[in-house]
Amino acid sequence: MKFENTGIENLTADLNRLDEIMEDLGLVRAGQWDYERVTYDRKFEIQNDVYYLRIQGYAVEGDVGAHRAVIKLITPLLGKHYYPHGVEYGEGENFPKSLVEQCKKILIDVKAKVEAVNI
Structure with missing residues (x-):
């Protein structure tokens, strides 16, 4: 399921700040990255089913592996x-x-927090 028109699409943020924001909201990057892309997941277990909220982005500047990148977010998924x-x-x-x-x-919280660091 795509969460379209959340306002997250096209937001940009410094990778290190984005990692902090996402972690505060229970979204984990862990090993899900390469030098140009990142993926943040939050796991939900409901009864016997497992779901993931996924927020992805890609580097518009810098290098994710060096922890020096500006990330542009794309449409979140469930x-x-x-x-x-x-x-x-x-x-x-x-x-x-x-x-x-x-x-x-x-997602509302992510948008607000990312916008706050970009002021």
Whole structure:
């Protein structure tokens, strides 16, 4: 599921500040990066299902590996994990309404915090 028109798309931020913001909101980058892209995930376990809110971005300046980059964010996603195949983001997926609302709240917080560091 894509969260379109959140205001996050096209926001930019310094990688180190972005890491702090995302960590404060429970989103983890961990090993999910290369020299040009980053992925932040927040895991949700509801009953026997696992879901991930995913926020991705790419470097418009600098190098992610050197921790000196400016990251431009793209459209956030919500996916459901299927063992052993991975996470599916398709429009055919059904997501609990409470989870969708919780993710929207997190995205509002991400937008506000990123905008605050860019003032």
